[in-house]
Amino acid sequence: MREWNSEAGRAVARLRAAALAVVAAVAVAGPVAAATASVVEGEPPAGSAVMSAAELYALYQDKSWQWQSGAGRMDSTDRRFTAWVDGEKGKSWAEGRWLVTDGGRMCIKADWHSGQEVFPARTCFVHRIDGGTIYQKKEPDGQWYVFRHAQIRDDDEANKLVSADLVSGRLDEWMPARLKARPAVKQQAKK
Structure with missing residues (x-):
């Protein structure tokens, strides 16, 4: 009986982790799905041409990316990535890092938290540029779409990258107190 209970518990935990993975994927992939036009x-x-790391850094640094039911923040300090989602599946938040490469990639590697569950996820987008128009595709199997037209349009996905910090306030509300103290400890250790 005890083996069944532990196996059932592991199965439930795997299902919860899978559900959280879907929430994280939808949150980060949502912008791509919205850009079907x-x-x-x-x-x-x-x-x-493939966008350089410097071009991508300039595009994303210190920006919040507004999503349908949340936002992600790419801070320049330590390339910190934070995000929140408040959708049909409930509330979740993420903390991790973002990186850019000279291969035209911007990747987000973060741990997504929902209740007591944590799910690590990595999402990458590849970028190309032609005459001022930026093309983006979610890897590995997304479709190419115009992220920003040379003559910027109101419906460009790039318009959802804003300088305002749309994430920190939510994280202050949602993040457990024990985790909030963690970055302060790291900062003190560096001194």
């Missing part, structure tokens, strides 16, 4: 057939134009 600018989907590119096939690949970006043949003359497009």
Whole structure:
């Protein structure tokens, strides 16, 4: 009986982790799904170039990315990534890092928290540019779409990158007190 209970408990934990993975994937992939009006057939134009790490850093640094039911924040300090989602599946928040490469990738590696569950996730987007138009695709199997037109349009996904910090206030409310103290300890240890 005890083995069944522990196996059942592990199965429930796996199901909860899978549900949290879906919440995290929808939160980060939501912008891509919303941009279907600018989907590119096939690949970006043949003359497009892979965006450099410096270009991507300038695009994302110290910006919040507004999502349908939340937001993610890419802070320049320590390349810290934080996020929150308040959707149909409940509230969750994330903490991790973001990185950019000269291969045109911006990746987010974060632990998503929901209740007592934690799910690590990595999401990457690849970027190309042509004549001022930025193309983006979620890896590995997303569709290319226009992230920002050369002549910026109101419906460009890039317009959802804003300088305002849309995340820290929610994290202050949602993050357990024991985790809030953790960064302060790290900062003191560096001195």
